[in-house]
Amino acid sequence: MFKGFKEFVMRGNVMDLAVGIIIGAAFGKIVSSFVGDVLTPLLGLVLGKVDFTHMYVSLTGGTYATLEEARKAGPVLTYGNFLQAVFDFLIVAFAIFIVIQQVNKLKHAPVPVPAGPPTTKTCNFCASTIPIKATRCPNCTSQLPSA
DSSP states (O other): HHHHHHHHTTSHHHHHHHHEEEHHHHHHHHHHHIIIIHHHHHHHHTTOOOOOOGEEETTTSOOOSHHHHHHSSSSSOOOHHHHHHHHHHHHHHHHHHHHHHHHHHSOOOOOOOOOOSOOOEEETTTTEEEEEEEEEEETOBOOOOOO
């Protein structure tokens, strides 16, 4: 059983997947930091000094000075965090789109296989396609000249 598991894990696809997941997790942290620490504050500044992480609606109906106070009072709908997660997703999706576009550009077009010698010819009398070795056309029964 251990030998079978070892063979499974050491396959190329499994190792590629593991590397992809690890790199994806690290890339996700970079994007989250970019969105949370750079993009969202700039967007908040442009929109009039809005801090998305403190945007919420208290479901208890009360008004609170801070998010922490609202959470202590009861359930809170933190839509600012949701907006930040949407920004994260859009940036990751765009980055993946750009990477895949570049990978597709780098892929070489398959080399066309050179065509072999012809296997058919055209009948001089009825213009139908016939095997190259034919001496008589099966469609019009004309005698064909030797090649």
